[in-house]
Amino acid sequence: MFIYRHKLPTRIMHWINVTCFIVLFMTGLNIFNAHSALNIGKSSYNGLAPVFEIKSRQNSKGELIGVTNILGYEFNTTGVLGASTGPNGNMIKRGFPSWLTIPGPKWLAMARHWHFFFAWLFVINGASYLTHSFLSKHVQRDLLVNKKDRASFWQSVKDHARFKHPTGEDAIPYNVLQKIAYLSVIFILLPLIILMGMAMSPFLNSLIPGWVDLFGGRQTARTIHFIVAWLLVGFVFIHVFEVIITGLWNNIRSMITGQYYIDTSHKKGQ
Amino acid sequence: MHQYDRRRFFKRMMLGASAVVLAGCDKLSNSQTFTGLLKTGESFSKNARGLLNNPKSMAQEFSEADLSPSFRSNGTSMPNSAEYIALEKNNFVDWSLEVNGLVEKPLKLTLADIQALPSRTQITRHDCVEGWSAIGKWTGTPLHEILDLAKPLTKAQYVVFYCADPMNDDGTDKYYESIDMVDALHAQTILAYKLNGETLPVKNGAPIRLRVERQLGYKQAKYIMRIELVEKLDHIAQGKGGYWEDSAGYEWYAGI
Numbered sequence: 001m002f003i004y005r006h007k008l009p010t011r012i013m014h015w016i017n018v019t020c021f022i023v024l025f026m027t028g029l030n031i032f033n034a035h036s037a038l039n040i041g042k043s044s045y046n047g048l049a050p051v052f053e054i055k056s057r058q059n060s061k062g063e064l065i066g067v068t069n070i071l072g073y074e075f076n077t078t079g080v081l082g083a084s085t086g087p088n089g090n091m092i093k094r095g096f097p098s099w100l101t102i103p104g105p106k107w108l109a110m111a112r113h114w115h116f117f118f119a120w121l122f123v124i125n126g127a128s129y130l131t132h133s134f135l136s137k138h139v140q141r142d143l144l145v146n147k148k149d150r151a152s153f154w155q156s157v158k159d160h161a162r163f164k165h166p167t168g169e170d171a172i173p174y175n176v177l178q179k180i181a182y183l184s185v186i187f188i189l190l191p192l193i194i195l196m197g198m199a200m201s202p203f204l205n206s207l208i209p210g211w212v213d214l215f216g217g218r219q220t221a222r223t224i225h226f227i228v229a230w231l232l233v234g235f236v237f238i239h240v241f242e243v244i245i246t247g248l249w250n251n252i253r254s255m256i257t258g259q260y261y262i263d264t265s266h267k268k269g270q
Numbered sequence: 271m272h273q274y275d276r277r278r279f280f281k282r283m284m285l286g287a288s289a290v291v292l293a294g295c296d297k298l299s300n301s302q303t304f305t306g307l308l309k310t311g312e313s314f315s316k317n318a319r320g321l322l323n324n325p326k327s328m329a330q331e332f333s334e335a336d337l338s339p340s341f342r343s344n345g346t347s348m349p350n351s352a353e354y355i356a357l358e359k360n361n362f363v364d365w366s367l368e369v370n371g372l373v374e375k376p377l378k379l380t381l382a383d384i385q386a387l388p389s390r391t392q393i394t395r396h397d398c399v400e401g402w403s404a405i406g407k408w409t410g411t412p413l414h415e416i417l418d419l420a421k422p423l424t425k426a427q428y429v430v431f432y433c434a435d436p437m438n439d440d441g442t443d444k445y446y447e448s449i450d451m452v453d454a455l456h457a458q459t460i461l462a463y464k465l466n467g468e469t470l471p472v473k474n475g476a477p478i479r480l481r482v483e484r485q486l487g488y489k490q491a492k493y494i495m496r497i498e499l500v501e502k503l504d505h506i507a508q509g510k511g512g513y514w515e516d517s518a519g520y521e522w523y524a525g526i
Contacts, residue, residue, distance in 0.1 A: 023295075026295075031401065032401070034399070034400040034401055035398070035400040035401035035402045037402075039402075042332065042336055042395060042403070042405060043336065043338050043395060043402075043403040043404050043405045044338075044402040044403050044404065045338035045339060045340065045341075045342060045402075045403075045404045045405075046336070046338060046405075047339060098292075099292065102292065102295045102296075103295060103296045103299045104292055104293075104295075104296050105296070107299070108399065108400065108518075108520075109514075109518045109519040109520045109521075110299045110305070110519065112399075112520075112521070113305060113308040113309055113311065113312070113519070113521075114295075114299070114308055116308075116311040116312065116314075116315060116526060117307070117308040117309075117310065117311030118311075119311070120311050120314050120315075200397070200401075201525060201526045202329065202395075202397050202483070202484050202485055202486060202524075202525055203319055203327075203484045203485070203525030203526065204525075204526075205329065205330055205484075206324075206327040206328055206329045206330070206483075206484045207322060207324060207327050209327075209328055209329065209330040209331070210330055212330070213330075218395065218397065218403050219402075219403055222401060
């Protein structure tokens with residue numbers, strides 16, 4: 001039996017969001033490459049070493065190697081971070097490799113044009129999603145954690161660990177972990193990444209002088225922006241994984257046409 | 271600030287485009303129509319600045335404890351021009367700042383003249399477009415003090431700063447920047463001649479550099495030689511209002 005799962009505006013906004021996220025992430029990495037270090041504090045030069053840095057240097061044989069430093073621990077990341085294959089097939093100095101960035105080459109000005117255009121689209125789309133989802137009661141009905149969810153929390157954890165998912169009519173509502181994941185992304189991670197992006201703007205800093213220090217200063221904000229971007233990538237990986245194991249085509253169809261198939265043949269008591 | 275080599279990019283795009291989508295994105299980056307669309311993002315930001323309106327909002331000021339141990343120099347650290355080298359050798363005694371264009375009273379001010387005007391000291395954060403920040407204490411003459419003397423005509427819309435540093439090894443393409451009157455008359459917009467209480471070092475823009483604190487680093491023109499008030503920016507160089515705006519496509523409004 002087919003049910004109508006996702007409303008048209010939700011579906012449209014979902015795919016706009018996908019596009020925005022991919023572009024923002026990949027242009028963001030291009031922007032990061034212009035200064036491939038992350039610091040804590042108000043400035044980058046405050047006597048504290050970067051908490052994360054991608055560098056390159058020559059090894060004893062004179063070859064270019066890529067090195068990534070995380071909280072003082074160094075890793076050789078040649079080939080991916082710090083040094084990767086350039087246009088002529090030789091190793092070049094580069095933070096993130098060109099296959100992860102938009103545009104492919106090092107091009108800060110163009111990456112910024114892309115990033116800010118899609119940032120506006122992303123914010124407008126996000127605001128429309130929130131408005132629509134509250135007015136249509138999507139948040140209240142489908143996303144908020146209810147009594148039943150709280151009771152099923154540990155069972156849901158166990159089920160997820162065994163890759164076991166509700167079927168039939170039980171698959172219609174979101175499960176509790178799914179709800180928590182969506183709520184965290186919608187109400188914590190996405191607003192935070194937008195705010196931390198705004199915290200890097202010298203003009204927006206001036207509107208309420210000092211607000212950026214509530215988050216530890218501009219360089220801390222840049223670091224948080226970067227970390228949240230990767231947390232969102234982590235969410236996307238889990239999300240896509242769950243989509244695949246709970247019925248790839250059924251899930252994708254429901255996000256394109258709205259139609260979601262549920263198997264009612266095993267209904268109990270009938 | 272990076273020099274960008276178009277030829278290398280094309281080669282790279284041909285040889286290195288492993289994924290079709292990414293190659294598509296790169297192609298879009300070279301399409302005027304598409305980049306024109308992308309740049310509507312910039313006008314959105316500029317208009318949002320108008321809406322949020324606070325032409326007088328003040329950039330955050332910091333305490334001495336926040337000062338960066340050494341203020342990073344980026345771009346030019348020693349202008350490669352015979353004229354500048356001679357001026358620097360003589361401690362800028364022969365240097366003067368020209369103020370002309372759409373003004374009632376064109377000026378020629380020596381460093382001593384500028385330093386005799388009221389000064390402002392501010393500890394501010396310099397945010398480079400690349401992503402890093404440094405905090406420094408700047409002392410200088412508010413630009414509005416100088417404009418008050420020159421008396422801009424009402425049709426003057428922009429202030430253009432012409433610098434001494436050539437951006438090419440052959441001595442051509444001297445750096446320049448421009449700001450609008452809102453920023454020009456802002457209380458924190460100063461022509462700085464001191465950094466952290468000392469005479470402004472050459473690597474940071476001696477004898478004077480601009481501080482326009484609500485914008486990114488590339489707007490903070492160093493080694494200023496001349497200030498011109500204009501109505502429009504299109505007749506200056508390639509018309510985008512600044513060296514990096516013209517040569518690499520950076521936004522003229524650098525508040526984001």
